[in-house]
Amino acid sequence: MRNDRNVADVSELLRVGSGVDLGAIDPAGTPGLPDRKAVRRDPKGWARAELVMLGEELARQQEMLFASAKVNPADQRRVLLVLQAMDCGGKDGTVKKVAGTMNPEGLRITAFGPPTAEERRHDFLWRIRRALPLPGYLGIFNRSHYEDVLVVRVRELASPRVWKPRYEMINTFERELVDSGFSLVKVMLHISYDEQRRRLLERLRDPTKYWKYNPDDVDNRAYWPAYQQAYQDVLRRCGTDHAPWHVVPADRKWYRDWAVAHLILDALKRLDLSYPPAAFDPKSETKRLEREETGSASKMNGR
Amino acid sequence: MRNDRNVADVSELLRVGSGVDLGAIDPAGTPGLPDRKAVRRDPKGWARAELVMLGEELARQQEMLFASAKVNPADQRRVLLVLQAMDCGGKDGTVKKVAGTMNPEGLRITAFGPPTAEERRHDFLWRIRRALPLPGYLGIFNRSHYEDVLVVRVRELASPRVWKPRYEMINTFERELVDSGFSLVKVMLHISYDEQRRRLLERLRDPTKYWKYNPDDVDNRAYWPAYQQAYQDVLRRCGTDHAPWHVVPADRKWYRDWAVAHLILDALKRLDLSYPPAAFDPKSETKRLEREETGSASKMNGR
Secondary structure: OOOHHHHHHHHHHHEEOOOOOHHHOOOOOOOOOOOOHHHHHOHHHHHHHHHHHHHHHHHHHHHHHHHHHHHOOOOOOEEEEEEEEOOOOOHHHHHHHHHHHOOHHHEEEEEOOOOOHHHHOOOOOHHHHHOOOOOOOEEEEEOOHHHHHOHHHHOOOOOHHHHOOHHHHHHHHHHHHHHOOEEEEEEEEEOOHHHHHHHHHHHHHOHHHHHHOOHHHHHHHHHHHHHHHHHHHHHHHHOOOOOOEEEEEOOOHHHHHHHHHHHHHHHHHHOOOOOOOOOOOHHHHHHHHHHOOOOHHHHHHOO | OOOHHHHHHHHHHHEEOOOOOHHHOOOOOOOOOOOOHHHHHOHHHHHHHHHHHHHHHHHHHHHHHHHHHHHOOOOOOEEEEEEEEOOOOOHHHHHHHHHHHOOHHHEEEEEOOOOOHHHHOOOOOHHHHHOOOOOOOEEEEEOOHHHHHOHHHHOOOOOHHHHOOHHHHHHHHHHHHHHOOEEEEEEEEEOOHHHHHHHHHHHHHOHHHHHHOOHHHHHHHHHHHHHHHHHHHHHHHHOOOOOOEEEEEOOOHHHHHHHHHHHHHHHHHHOOOOOOOOOOOHHHHHHHHHHOOOOHHHHHHOO
16 A cells, blocks of 8 residues: 555646646646556556556545544545546546446435526526535546536637636636535546547447447537637646646546545545544443343334 | 356345244355365355455456446446345445455445434435436445334334334335335345354454444343344335345354355346447457557657
């Protein structure tokens, strides 16, 4: 198991801010992967094996987060993973592989599609607020409020007068979340134009993947440079100190899962969680149970 | 892998109806477990290994359910697992172990505690309706509307005039759900009075389990016979043809998980799911992607 310093290191390496140049980040890169012989020999095998261990630690941290909120209603801490990516960027795969290591009962996963008629009658953050995780939970947004400055901007679903002020509105909203106990983990899964094409072709070759294929995705490829520009603006304008963005190179799925697991684990470890102490006296409770009449069991079972 | 007939057999064996005598069902039993040498030698090891295979099939079925609803908005099918049990009955463990084999993105899990002030301002089914899974999802209720004829009746939180009509209201409600595309899998995890005591003592011995311990649970043991009676009435009065109840002996956790996996798988298989066909022409879509200019990738990546 890698130590805490490594977990924080990966997080540090992937963090981006106002100066980011998205075009300079290699979607096939593997930043933070240890430079050891065993890793170089079989990086994929190594990363997949480590994901199992990271998953066990994620599950333990998640349980402590859940337990803390359950025992202490004043504890407002919770974690929210925001996943953004181009089509085929691997959002669903990441949820399956990384969230799949945790207890599903403590997860609150929401996939945001085009807004419904009801959602369109409210401001763009309305549906987001309704999907926020309660204290103790780990929330995951598969797409998010960022679509309102990505697809909305690129496909001109609203005028600049509408979407331009949203960067600041998002920063204010996220500040409010952080102040009320949220740890935000914002992740852009970064794939290349070529990798998207490979994945689209893969979906066309496999009938069990047809349902994931949408002809619009191919039309959308013409807007690739505009999307990259819109993403870069998101990273630059909303990569704040209280809620930084991370760019995870995602052409290699095994690296992507390994890296996202690190990012969530880093956020959980920063909370310095522990199992809450007993709010009762374990000794006297044990005595109460041991004092129960022998023979009461068969009586109680009515047999 | 066991064949379909076995999956349906286990479901059949565990189903109960108007004539059920709860006291005659052994909480340590293992109905449906194959009577083979390999199983007799190590039933726990065998059941745990089979759960892995059942989990893979559950995940595949779950994906087909999700895909079907995604591709066809008129497809209203969804599955709802209703879990009820005495304290320490293993509801959380079942969710972790059985739901943990599936893709968390396709799950909608809700744990129902004592109603909040807002919930108390509405009828007892109001919060239930709000938590129902959308088409394509597998919902899990950890406790449910049945608490309103269990704890409410036993601990006299409402008068008989209030809770008595609820059995019929529940049957009508569930009929409505089934008519609108729900498959209901209602499961009582059945533990013994002694096993509850062992599990309470276990929580008192392990500081990482203190958060699950509640001194009220010991007080509640005095009401064991009244709870068993209330459960039996639920099974008898709400074990309908359209939404039958199942009693899963739950003193042995490995049997419990194995049996619940069978029950969910049986419900999914009855839907006769498949991956939806393409709503586009895979060949011409492939050509569109292959036609893309060579060299466009480096241009698009801006590098």
